[in-house]
Amino acid sequence: MPTDPYARSYRCWQNAPLSCDRPLKTAQEVPNAKFCLECGFPATLPNQAEIRGSRDVYRILEFVRSQGMGRLYKGVQVSDGQPVVIKEYLLPSRYFNAEEAEQRKAKFTQIAGMSPVNDRSPDFRSILPWEAIADRQGDRCHLVTLGNIAAAPNLSQVLQQNGAMPPERVRDLLAQVLQTLQFLHAQKFRLPSGQVRGGMAHGNLSLESLIATENSYIYTCDLAAWERLFDPPPNTFPIPEPAQDLVALGHIAFYLGLGRAKEPTSERSPDLRNVQLWSKTDPALREFLYHLIGLETPFSSAEAARQALLQLPNPKTTTTTAPRTLEGKSFGRRRLLWLLGLPLLLFLGGLLWLVRSQFNREEEANFAEFQRLVPSFNDLNTIQAGKYPYTAERDSTWTTVVGKRPLSDRSLNDILTRPRMDIAASFIHTKPKSSGSPLKTVTEQNNQANFAITSLIDNLPPALNSEQIAYDGLLVFVPAYKAQNLPAALQGEISLDDLQKIFTGQVKNWQELNPNLPNLTIKPYRPLEPEALKLFAQIVLKDDPQLIAKFNQIKQRSTFQTLRAIDFAEEQGQQLEAGTISFGTLVQTWDQCKVYPLALVQGNAKPVQALLRETTDNKLVPITEDDNLCQEKKPFPNVEAYRQRTYPLGFPLAIVYPNDNSLLGFKSAPMFADLLKTRDGQFLLQQTGLVPLQPIPRDYQPSASLP
Incomplete structure (x- = not known):
């Protein structure tokens, strides 16, 4: 399932329209553009755009970032040039009908326009609105705050950049935020209507809604009172x-003490009773957090919690003691229970071992293989300072991958350009100027590109070396329409022989393949991506010139356009795309739930599915045509099927570099490969849709040192 609340109805290439960079690029390249040219999501506001409110007119200076349910911009008040931060919220018509939008606009201007009853009362570091503006004619609302504090880094960004906070800094943060909550919970507020309401809860505390300023103050923002209106x-x-x-x-x-946040795509939370997770936290603070979280008797109020925090002993003088159990059981009672329950535990344990021994051995082997990798970029000693340009095929797997955001608001390209802050090493991705092979530039003496990343590594000349970094593949997909359920009719699979017939025009109707299939015209589409076309011709058409000539007559459109057309047709309640079949690279299609990726059959072998889903008992099994992919968590790659080459349309992705030690590529390519083959590197590649070289533990958390 996508984590972006608007991903369900927009065919965003990143599956995250709110944080995607394409609406921003649209606004920069197309004057007065209202919607993203690729998916139709509302575009960002252009620089110098003006928003008229009741208190002033505000001018946009620059886009800052997406945060929570909206977008942040720096701006100024036109009347006096004083700085403001404007948060833009959206009410897209694909989610909100006209009545719902008007109700939320009215509520927004009432709630977000509130102010403390006592105007002289301190704000205790809570960023409250200066003005709330609802666009009467459009689908946007704007919240204006004075100054630039709201645009400062939030704690999610701080955590990503700096890693775990020391216990004393966590204490200071707690003291500040508890004081802010004490103010919010007790302060009376006046609405624009004149109505007075009592204290209010923040209701939306998270790493994103806490802002860290340069002077170490922590501010709260994005209260649920207005933030949740746009869910x-x-x-x-x-x-x-x-x-x-x-x-x-x-x-x-x-999470600040741990140095990482819960994965947004995971429903699992760490077991906070596991004392090992608190090893870097001083005992007194650990006991305090037990009460704050509610694992022990909760505090009655923010004021009570703050007073208890201020009375904690100094961590430098606290004696480290063995952590006490949370259950409050005496040692004698625990020992008795263990003695009584031991025979039963041994029996159940033996039974479980018999059932899961094989599964555990495989898991342990995979875990051991993964653990042998170098942990993070900072643990590599092979990186040297320098600028290393590299390239890839146009519209290829890698050009898609580097634009994705595997962790937060930073693209993979941003992360890999400067992977080590302590070493001035820059790996610069350069786009090819023509559709020619980028491999030719790798061996040139002018070093336009030190190395290339490609999946087209068969029959490389002796002058080039290759080093595999991941796997990609082609997914063959059909619409997942319920009315014309082609995935179910095909039983979730298709053979390479049938694919050859379809994409060379030998069959025109699905019933020509099997009388039990729907009476539907087959609508095959070739993608535009050269890499996908070459690999399909090589594997499915066996590089037969006659078959390729017929294949070239099949109608072409980009994978993105095909996915969008299927989605749009379903939105309109039409079945125009019901007979569609196409294919695209794994990184473009693996997380798209409106189409079903078919398992592939090669010869007499069993069908092999490229994607797996997690069951309720934490096992990974192939997806089936009965699964509702829009209601499941994002699938996992079938790593073993790629490693063992049993998935027919799987192929390796490799770094290709010159076998000449006088060229920079001979040195820089292995360095880049070392980065991508760390635990963190493999994790980042999997997050973008690539298949790692070995299975990654599902509970793996990347290093806090990732740039």
């Missing part, structure tokens, strides 16, 4: 309780 329907607008703020703050402190 796509259905939304019941539950009233948050102050106690929820304390629990949320406890989890934030835990």
